Amino acid sequence: MTQLSHFVSGRFLPSAGAVVPIFNPATEAQIDLVPLGLKEEVDVAVAAAKAALPAWSALGLQQRSNLLFDLRQALAENRQEIIDLILCQTGKTLADATAEIARAAEIIGHATATPTLSATPYTRSVAANINTYEVRYPVGIVAAISPFNFPVMIPLLQTMTAIACGNTVVVKPSERNPSALLHIAELFSKAGLPDGVFNVVLGDRTIVDHIIEHPDVAAITFVGSTPVARYVRTQGVAHNKRVQAFGGGKNHLVIMPDADLDTAANAAVSAAFGAAGQRCMAVSVVVIVGSIADDLVKAIIDRASAISMGDVADASSELGPVISAQSRQRIVDYIDAAAGEGGILALDGRQRIVEEAGWYVAPTVIDHVKPGMAVHSEEIFGPVLSVVRVETYQEAIDVISASTFGNGAAIFTNDGALATQFTDDAQAGQIGINVPIPSPVYFHGFAGWRSSAFTESKLHGRDAIDFLTRTKTITARTLQAQIEGAM
Ligand code: NAD
Secondary structure, eight states, X not given: OEXXXXXXXXXXXOOOSOXXXXXXXXXXXXXXXXXXXXXXXXXXHHHHHHHHHHHHHHSOHXXXXXXXXXXXXXXXXXXXXXXXXXXXXXXXXHHHHHHHHHHHHHHHXXXXXXXXXXXXXXXXXXXTTEEEEEEEEEOSEXXXXXXXXXXXXXXXXXXXXXXXXXXXXXXXXXXXXXXXXXXXXXXXXXXXXXXXXEEEOOOOHXXXXXXXXXXXXXXXXXXXXXXXXXXXXXXXXXXXOEEEEEOOOXXXXXXXXXXXXXXXXXXXXXXXXXGGGOSTTOEEEEEEEGGGHHHHHHHHHHHHHTOOBSOTTSTTOOBOOOSOHHXXXXXXXXXXXXXXXXXXXXXXXXXXOOSSSSOOOOOEEEESOOTTSHHHHSOOOSSEEEEEEESSHHHHHHHHHHSSOOSEEEEEOSOHHHHHHHHHHOOSSEEEESOSSOOOOTTSOOOOOGGGEEOSSOSSSHHHHHHHEEEEEEEEEOOHHXXXXXX
16 A cells, blocks of 8 residues: 655655545555645645745746646646546546546646636726726635545646646645545646645645635635535635635436437436536436426436446446445435435335445436435435426426525426526526536636535636736826827
């Protein structure tokens, strides 16, 4: 077993903290040890970020952008090693891990557009001989705290535009699977990123608390579960930080009677069970309107039963394990409880054992779910799809509104006017029309509504640059004497 180290100022920094094991979710084997870093080690990382800040922020926007192209190249050239690390620590399938690296490359590509996106307004002649304009500055040291479910994509989403803006970063990945990000930090360093610009610290909630309190950290970008997002936002604001905190989701897919049944069933299955349902934008509730319900549920079950599970490195595997034994137990408990609350287990994933070991839960479909049941009101974060049957479009909207989450909501229909109406009615930050998971491309913004996000800013897109920079507004008079002197 390897004992992992922080990555600070261009080199690995061993920790003196206690260690906890990292497991391979597909085999349950202990594979590495991760230290729970000490506060003084966080201080070293923040000091490294602080030391690197003046030179990095003074580099031209275009020079930083050019360097990002090199980082993207480094990621591409070492793609397979990173995929292997995701497979063994996260339990993703080969297809999911490969897709994550493709998204990661797009994220770095998006960050190279920061010079174009960060232009500021200039107003000539606000009064005679007076012009007003805004100037951006990096906010300073940005701390990123990341979840386990996209161990590469999300930390890069939180940091690449940040560094493009001239900030330096300290990232705390999930303690369950940090190796892929550590490897990327080393690759970035070898590709020419100056020491101290991108630092990775290892640990759990204790060092998150220290990061929140640290006087040299200017901004915190958090992605994780809703209770922790709420906590980080509240504590961070109390410490006068800029904080964007993105939480969990409970995403609804409404299927209208006029939708194509095969298309809708395929979409529901891929959006519910892809990445074992461990996506903040996974569809976890399908709301079926009208008389198509029996046929649609049957079509969903037929497809979900055929999903292949097994060795995650085998390209034919479509569903991997969930992240931990605790997570598997939590999911099983939800399925148990749903039956007690009146849900019908139309497809029971607790019974389908595919491997001798591994925290697998097979696709599960719970029919006749009603708002108020735990499987509707809480985020399960596993391969469990709830089916709510309603008679009207308005009832479907009410089901969405009954949830406290608001990451995404989608509708499948051939009625254009209704689709537009849905855009207005659904209480969520991302809306899909005949698209089950409406995660936007990176040049558009992403933020959930309600308890899915505690923020005024977006995770990506133009708005993210406002979060990652601060501005001065300059009002400048050209003196009459200068004008006359020049003539
Ligand atoms: P988590 O909240 O358990 O952990 C996220 C991070 O917070 C980790 O780095 C962890 O070490 C730290 N942390 C955990 N408990 C803490 C505490 N009490 N105080 C301070 N820090 C703490 O989330 P997870 O299980 O790693 O990830 C899954 C969750 O993330 C799901 O709820 C999912 O919906 C959400 N998520 C949201 C988005 C989004 O964009 N909104 C994207 C991906 C994942």
